[in-house]
Amino acid sequence: MDLTGARWGTPGQLTxxxxxxxxxxxxxxxxxAVQHAAYAVEAALIGDDRIPPLRETLADLRAAPLCWLGACADGRLLGAIAWxxxxxVVDIDRLVVDPAAHRGGVGRALVTAVLHHAGSRRVLVATGRANRPARRLYEALGFTATTDEEVAPGLWITRYARPS
Incomplete structure (x- = not known):
């Protein structure tokens, strides 16, 4: 898999x-495939499958006007982040990690890379209010919860900001 501008490492190393x-x-x-698998896990955690990226098509994903970073090891895409x-302001639109790579530092590495890219800009992100693993990650990286919002009947998200 070709990652444009990637920091290539040794076999098994996250790139x-x-x-x-x-x-x-x-x-x-x-x-x-990674996105659908990741959001299926979040849907189970929050008890709601109305997460828009869970239903996104290939054409929708390819057309999305987003900046992307991918995390790869041994030629396999393990996760990605888009903003x-x-x-x-840098607004993180999505963070997806292959469920087989959960709790392996992939999400942390991707968010950290975007924080580095953001420089002195404010960084925003949102996740399902009941998605405790994502909330712990963002809070550990210096994000502060700003609001809880019901984006559809019964579907709650927590918005976070990390000051510049």
Whole structure:
């Protein structure tokens, strides 16, 4: 798997680099599989499967106007993070980790890479209110919960911010 601008390491080592699912259908298919698996786990944790990226199609994923980083080991995509940004704010749109790689530091490495990319900008993210593992990760990385929001009847998210 080609990660544009990746920091290549030794076999078995996690490599993080820019990915472009819009330009690479094979990569996009791998990413979509990881995304659907990751959001299926979140759906089970929060007791609700109305998470939009869980229903996203390959065409939707490839067309999304997002910046992406992927995490790969031994040629296998283990996770990815996507965001939008402007001069003041980086808004993390999604963080997905293959369930087989959960609790292995992939999510932390991806969020840390985006924080580094953000520099002095404020960073925002949201997750299911009942998604305790994601909430612990964001809080451990310096994010503070700002609001709980009911985005659909009975579907709650917690919004987080990390000051610049």
């Amino acid at each position: 993080i680099g820019e990915i472009r699912p819009g330009a690479d259908e094979t990569l996009a298919r791998s990413l979509l 939008t940004a402007d001069a003041a």
